[in-house]
Structures are given as structure tokens and as C-alpha cells.
Amino acid sequence: MDQGLYRLNRVHETLEHSPGSWRYAEESDSALIEKWFNSFENDAGLPISPIEQVKKRVAMFLKEQEVFIWEDKGKIVSMMKKSRPTKNGVTVGLVFTPKEERKKGYARTLVTAVSRELLKDFNFCVLYTDLMNPTSNKIYREIGYEMIADSVHLGFDKRE
Template structure:
């Protein structure tokens, strides 16, 4: 096996793209972050492959302080590939604080990484990855209509971003960082609002577009507007709009939240993979 580290995003994409394009629903996160690396949105990105006889069997990507994202292409040799990768990554002294990806792969990596680096771990997110090709037209819709968020609505979006982080257990971002992200969302026309009788009651955004697909993320309804079907209707309408441009939509759900999983399946989303995010900590913490 040969462990290859890349410094040029385009060179890495040339190697990874054939596999990622063929599997761009399951690995939409990996491919989307790679596009961000190419656009210069991350500092000190890490990109690597493992090859056997010039055939790629694994892909690695990290944009510190974000998690290591790993893909094992030949899962029949997963134990050997991960053992080799852990040894190579440990030699590089990379600051791997967490890992994300397909559940079976990240679970195996976590076990090996803990043995080698003498750390412990905890589960941050246990998620289902769902794909939509067509919205169920029999779905009952809530009153109102969707529209793109306007730039003058940035303050509301920033407040909802903060609330979304709290609801989902994500680390709290500084408000300045949130405002910067929100302004970029609005500049790129990525945010959809659901409005009922002139009041904004729910939202979603699109993210990480590829040649064929796009991710639905940041689905949020404020507490006082919940249990009225707004989120389901917003995601259905927003996804239907996105399907005019893309072949499919994908989204991640919290597997500990049966309500959200049920809602997305009612829209027409079907589960295609299990994904987990595991954090690593020093022993004793």
C-alpha cells in the first residue's frame, strides 16, 4: 500500500473524482468540501489517498478544525486499509479531533485510532443519510408559500442559526462568524423561507451542489411554530424546486429523532447510508 498526500486540490480531485462522481449521493459531503478547498475557503487542508498497484482504495480529507472525512473504497480490505492509514496518519502528527463518514468505516477507524493514539472517543452524531428523486405529490401541505430569503433578513437568519446550533447540540459559533456565514448564504441565494400570512415560520438551505445532486440542510422552525407541518412542507417545496435543476437531493437526519426521520420519508426521501461523527479526546478528560 502507498499513502499519498496532496497539496494541490485539483490534482487530488483528478484522482478522486471518478469514484466521487459515481457515488455523489453517499459522498456528497466529501465532494462538497473538496469544492470548498478548491475555492480557497479553507486553510491548511489535508488530502490523501491510499493506492494499491496504482488503484485507489481509500480517500482522506480534513479541513482543521473540522473532522477527518474518510472513504474506504474497497471495504473487503477495510481492516488492513484502516490499520495502515492509522499508522501513516499518526506518523504525520495530524491534529485529528474527530472523524466523520459511513458508520462502519468510522467505527473501525475510531477503534484503531484510539489504540494507536491512546485517546478515548464519544459519539457526537448518529445520522441517517437520505436521498430524494421525486417528491410525493399526495403529501398534505401546510398553508403559505416559499420564497428565497432577502439580504435585509440577515439578523433573523443569524438568530435562527444560533438557535439551530443549540437544538442540534453543535458547538456554539461566535456571532461574528455566524454573521459572516449568513451573509454568504444570502449572497449565494441558498436560503429558503416558508411564509404564512406574511410571517416567516420555517426555513431550509441548499448546500454542496455537485454535477447531479445537492444537499438540503439547516432545516429549522422556531418553537412557537412547530407541530403545524411547516418544516415538512418547506422541505417538500424547497426540494421540489431544487429537483428542477438537480437529479436528486440528499439530507442528513438525527437517528435519535424519529419524528424528523418520519417527516422526510413522507416527503419521499429514502435512506441510503448510516453516517456517524466521532470525537477524540485525551485520556483522563
């Protein structure tokens, strides 16, 4: 995958927001997050993780309060995750909206709101994005993320 590394120091405050609000994901959200985790992998062209592994990872994410969701009228419509915190920065990832809720601005609004929240504790946020996906790249730039590097995700086959 041809990736770009983006950095955010300050959120653009002029964006129009989608209806709803963000919150930390809770244990009751586990089944949906597990399903969306595999859907994210599928959309990204990544190998699909076995559900047992996904369940363990999601449980850990929730325990560490790493997953954020966007709700509109009581319905969960988008999610994202924070990871790899350092003294100065944090990574944003696993941004996912199911196909039936796309093109409504939910992911952009969620990433904007949570990035703003993360910048209260960190000097900057970073994220990796698929450079072949013009929609996500446009959205991240609108939020205030700036591309700082090209990156390549390589996969290796096991040799016997």
C-alpha cells in the same frame, strides 16, 4: 451524533401542505436567520458559533441564494438551506422551525416545495438527519426521502 443519509429522487405529491409559501431569503431576513442558525446548533447539540462568524456565513448564504424560508400570513415560520451542489445532486440542510411554530407542518411543506424546485436542476437531493429524532425522520420519509446509509458525526478535542 448518529446520523442517517437520505436521498430524494422524486417528491411524494400526495402530502397536505401547510398554509403559506416559500421564497428565497433576503438581506432583510439576516438577523432572524442568524438567530435561527444558533438555535439550530443548540437543538442539534452542536457547539454554538460566535455571532461574528454566523453573520459572515449568513451573508455568504444570502449572496449565493442558498437559504429558503416559509412565510405564513407575512410571518417567517421556517427555513432551510441548500449546499454542496454537484453535477447531479445537492444537499438540503439547516432545516429549522422555532419551537412556537412547530407541529404545524411548516418545515415539511418547505422541504417538500424547495426539494421539488431543486429537482428541476439536480437529479437528486440528499440530507443528513439525526437518527435519534423520530419526528424529522418520519417527515423526510413522508416527503419521499429514502435512507441510503448510516453516518456518524464525530468531534475531536484539540490536543496541546
